[in-house]
Amino acid sequence: MESLTPAAKRQKTLTHRPAGYKKGPMAPKDIGPLLPQLLSFPPHPPPAIPLTAAAYDKEIKHLRKALNGIPNHLLIGGVPNGGDLLEILDPSINTLPYLFVLLGHFYASRQKSTVLGSPLWIKALGFFDRFDPVQIRYVGTEFRGLIGCIGDVALASQTPIAAIRPIRTAILRLDPSASCFTSTHLVFVRLCLEARTFRAAKAVLDQNIYEFPSTYAAIVSGDRFLCSEHDTSSGFITNQSELSDKLTYRDPLSYFLYGASIYMALQEWDRAISFLELLLTAPTKNNPSQLQVEAYKKWILAHLYAHGVVPSSLPKTTRSQVAKVVRVMGKPYEALGDVFKDGLDKELDVRRLNAEIQAGNWDTNLSIVNGVLDAYRQFSISKLGSTYAALPLPEISKRTSPTPDDHAETAQYITTMIQKGRLNATLEKRSNDVQSWVLRFASTGAESLSEEEQHAELTRQATKTAELAGHVRSTERKLFLSKEYADSIRRSRNHAQGAQRPDELQEWLAAPPAIDDEDIMDDA
Numbered sequence: 001m002e003s004l005t006p007a008a009k010r011q012k013t014l015t016h017r018p019a020g021y022k023k024g025p026m027a028p029k030d031i032g033p034l035l036p037q038l039l040s041f042p043p044h045p046p047p048a049i050p051l052t053a054a055a056y057d058k059e060i061k062h063l064r065k066a067l068n069g070i071p072n073h074l075l076i077g078g079v080p081n082g083g084d085l086l087e088i089l090d091p092s093i094n095t096l097p098y099l100f101v102l103l104g105h106f107y108a109s110r111q112k113s114t115v116l117g118s119p120l121w122i123k124a125l126g127f128f129d130r131f132d133p134v135q136i137r138y139v140g141t142e143f144r145g146l147i148g149c150i151g152d153v154a155l156a157s158q159t160p161i162a163a164i165r166p167i168r169t170a171i172l173r174l175d176p177s178a179s180c181f182t183s184t185h186l187v188f189v190r191l192c193l194e195a196r197t198f199r200a201a202k203a204v205l206d207q208n209i210y211e212f213p214s215t216y217a218a219i220v221s222g223d224r225f226l227c228s229e230h231d232t233s234s235g236f237i238t239n240q241s242e243l244s245d246k247l248t249y250r251d252p253l254s255y256f257l258y259g260a261s262i263y264m265a266l267q268e269w270d271r272a273i274s275f276l277e278l279l280l281t282a283p284t285k286n287n288p289s290q291l292q293v294e295a296y297k298k299w300i301l302a303h304l305y306a307h308g309v310v311p312s313s314l315p316k317t318t319r320s321q322v323a324k325v326v327r328v329m330g331k332p333y334e335a336l337g338d339v340f341k342d343g344l345d346k347e348l349d350v351r352r353l354n355a356e357i358q359a360g361n362w363d364t365n366l367s368i369v370n371g372v373l374d375a376y377r378q379f380s381i382s383k384l385g386s387t388y389a390a391l392p393l394p395e396i397s398k399r400t401s402p403t404p405d406d407h408a409e410t411a412q413y414i415t416t417m418i419q420k421g422r423l424n425a426t427l428e429k430r431s432n433d434v435q436s437w438v439l440r441f442a443s444t445g446a447e448s449l450s451e452e453e454q455h456a457e458l459t460r461q462a463t464k465t466a467e468l469a470g471h472v473r474s475t476e477r478k479l480f481l482s483k484e485y486a487d488s489i490r491r492s493r494n495h496a497q498g499a500q501r502p503d504e505l506q507e508w509l510a511a512p513p514a515i516d517d518e519d520i521m522d523d524a
Contacts, residue, residue, distance in 0.1 A: 032080040037066055038089070038097040042135075057225040060096070060138050067100045075104040091127045095135040099142050102127060106149045114149075116157045124150060128166040133173050137226040140242035143170070147184055151191065161195035164188070168203055174243065175233040178207035182237060182244035185209075186251055189258040198265045205259045208468075209252070213237050213244045253279050253291045260298060264368065269306030276302060280326070281317040288322040296326035300333040301368050308344060308379040310337035332360045340372065344379055350402055377401070381414065382423055385441035393427075393437040407434045414439060 031038075041063045043051070051059070078084055086105075091098040105120050114120050124146065136143050147167055154163035167188050171178055178185070185204060192201035211234040226236045237243045256275045263272035279295035296314075303310045314323050327334065339356045342348070353376055362369045380400040384391060397403075397410040411434050417423040424442040 030077060030080055031070075031074045031085060034066075034070060034074070035079065035088075037063075038085075039094065041096075042093065044093055053225045053228045056227045060135060060227070063096055064138055067096060070100070072104045072107060075101045076108050086123055090130075092130040092132060095132040096139055098127060099131070099136075099139055099146060103142055103145055103149070106146070114153050116153065116159060116162050121153065125166050128169045128173070131173065134227050136174060137236045137241055137243065140244070143174075143243065144184065144245060147187065151187060154191075160191045161197050164191055164195060164197055164200050167191065168200065171204055175237065177233060178204050179210045180233040180237045181209045181212050181247070181252055181255065183247065183251065184244065186255045186258075189255055189262065192262060193258055196265075198262045201259070201262050202266075205262060209255075210468075212247065212252070213239050213241075215239045250289065250291065253282060253289065257291050257295055257298075260295070260302070264298065264302060264305075267305070269302050272302045273299065273306065277315050280322065281315050281319075284319060284322060286321070288325050292322060293326050293329045296330045297333045297363075297365060298368070300330065300337050301365065301372065304337060304340050304372055305375045308375070308383075309341050310334070332362070336360065336369070336372070340376060343376065344383055347380070347383075347399065349399075350376055373402075377413075378417060378422055381417065385425065388441065389443075390428075390438050390440040392435075393439060394435050396439055407437075411437060 041059045042056075075085065079088060085101045086098065089098045089101065102120075102124055106114060106124075109120060127146070128150075147170055150163045150166055151160075154160050167184065171182075171184055171188060188204055189201055192198060211232060214234050215238065226241055228235075230236055239246070256278045260272045260275035260279075263269070263275065276295045276299040279292050280299065282292065284292070300310050314326075336353075336356055339353050343350075343353055350373055354373060357369055357372065360369070377400050381396065384396065384399070393407055393411055393414075396414070397405070397407050401410050401413075403409060411427065414423065414425075414427055418425060418427065426440050426442075428438045428440055430436045430438065
């Protein structure tokens with residue numbers, strides 16, 4: 001079966017052969033003799049004095065090594081006197097052995113094809129709800145393997161929606177902030193798009209991405225162990241922990257494009273614009289990628305929906321070569337934006353805009369472009385408020401409606417705009433005859449927030465600022481302690497003869513740590 005994404009394709013083998021699948025020549029005849037070892041960690045009930053991070057790390061690595069050595073037929077073969085290991089193990093306590101047994105069953109059932117609603121499927125869903133998020137840091141490969149199994153079964157059943165809740169739960173239980181980008185983020189949003197369950201994606205999409213899996217997170221955080229408390233999730237979501245598949249340059253760009261598409265479907269235009277601008281300002285070696293060209297087209301459309309006008313320039317941090325190429329490729333969309341703005345400025349009816357839409361080739365954006373007509377009508381009605389305090393309904397129909405004589409339709413349209421908060425006005429119904437109705441626009445300043453709303457907004461912004469500041473501090477530490485920074489200091493020292501090296505860098509410059517130079521964002 002075709003994989004969901006490039007990242008999913010690279011981890012395809014995980015859903016076919018779990019790590020513990022091997023033939024041990026000295027293995028016992030059944031799992032019985034191995035049960036005490038499987039149940040030995042973590043200690044239960046918990047000891048009065050908790051394990052130190054060092055002891056925890058040592059014991060869980062020992063358990064994983066043991067699980068890797070158990071043949072698959074023993075993991076799924078049941079226990080003495082009948083029963084299944086999945087009935088004995090508690091996923092919230094025995095997370096590692098439970099995961100290995102689940103994967104063993106998924107591998108063994110390939111011939112029979114696991115289906116939605118089967119006992120194995122239900123067990124897997126229960127695991128995602130209950131696994132220990134600290135233990136799972138030590139089995140990143142197997143964790144992604146189970147996520148791949150869930151996605152494969154849902155797609156094979158032509159029910160991608162079935163995999164959305166468990167994968168969303170997996171992301172947020174591992175990292176409640178969802179702020180460190182992983183290959184699972186990409187799999188999740190792609191599933192949401194395929195299933196057209198856009199609102200379900202918001203639990204992950206609404207969380208800002210601040211970091212990517214690091215090759216040197218342990219050095220940055222000062223923590224030696226995955227089980228330690230970390231300032232940010234990139235302290236344990238690393239290339240070494242394999243909680244994410246290896247990322248390419250296209251992966252985060254695809255995530256932001258899919259996310260923007262979802263926000264546009266939900267009509268959250270400003271959030272969609274933010275995602276699209278992340279694509280447009282992404283670093284490139286030469287010409288922009290096709291994803292950035294598509295982002296520019298959607299960026300124009302989102303601005304028309306949100307603000308009724310397209311900015312005269314791209315974000316300041318967009319590379320000049322990128323801006324030049326996407327503008328050439330997006331000429332029809334720029335022309336559409338010009339017609340939209342010109343029509344609003346001159347209070348023209350919708351016919352010219354409609355002709356522009358009919359004449360264009362809009363690729364996969366046709367449905368969004370067709371909706372521009374409705375956005376044009378809404379802005380046309382709202383713009384009347386800047387000139388008039390009130391207008392009779394028939395006059396508004398004449399100026400803005402595609403069917404000027406249908407005053408009842410105009411009345412319903414305006415009522416819907418008011419109810420959805422898109423128009424700050426009141427519709428005065430002076431009689432049962434809609435032709436006598438009058439739309440009265442709110443006076444300037446009537447849209448100001450109440451004191452309670454202002455306080456709630458300030459609190460929200462303060463929380464976001466504090467969160468951002470924490471990630472900025474973490475990034476600064478990462479930069480300061482990175483090999484690249486140490487190399488730049490060394491080069492600066494060489495250029496400045498006799499310059500005194502900073503005391504805090506003496507040890508780093510003398511023996512910089514061995515760090516993999518490969519960038520996770522290298523183009524694949």
